[in-house]
Amino acid sequence: MTDVLVERETLVLVEEARQELLVETRERVQILTEAKQGPRGAQGIQGPAGGTTTITVGGAPLSGHSAVAVDASGLLVEADCTNPAHLGAVLGLLTNAYSPGDQAVVQTAFTVEHVGWTWTPGPVFVGTSGQLTQSLPGGAAFSQVVAHALSATLVLVDVQPPITLA
Structure with missing residues (x-):
């Protein structure tokens, strides 16, 4: 159903001289019509779940349940707290293993469970070679919390800003 709205305005100017x-x-004519849902468009490709991002894996395979960073060329690599180049480049955790060139899904804000973990509830840091740790190794260039252990086998991914170590 379409409605038409017509507004008229009359202006009278009298000049006595x-x-x-x-x-x-x-x-002014304004056509009013009732809004209706249009036809559904074509289905696009499935995007990553909320709290994730997709990045291309660099030249080395990546293990599941590890911390990852973006290198200078924009590719995904194992995060390492002893590598100063990874300061500010850590993205999150992987739940799956990936080969070089794959599109890896990086968890940035999510819960991840792994039966092989034996965490004590508390912060989980970036370690060396993508490993997660609850105590920093000697030679660490920075400290960065990437998750919080909620139980022995469950972490809440919550990447925090890094702290440079002197």
Whole structure:
């Protein structure tokens, strides 16, 4: 159902000195129609779940349940707290293993469970070579919490800003 709204405005100007009368009528037409849902578009490819991002894996395979960083060329590599180049480049955790060139799904805000873990509830840090740890190794260039252990086998991924170590 379509409705038409017509508004009219009349302007009358009288100039007594010249004895003129000017009449101007303005009309504004506005068509109103009821909004309706259009047809469904084509289905796109499935995106990553909320709290994740997808990045291309670099030249080396990556293990599941490890911390990852982005290298200078924008590729995904194992995060390492002893590598100063990884300061500020850590993205999150992987739940699956990936081969070089794969599109890896990186968990950035999610719970991850792994029966092989034996955490004590508390912070989980980036270790060396992608490993997760609850105590920093000697030679660490930075400290960065990437998760919080909720139980022995469950972590909440929550990447925090890094802290540079002197």
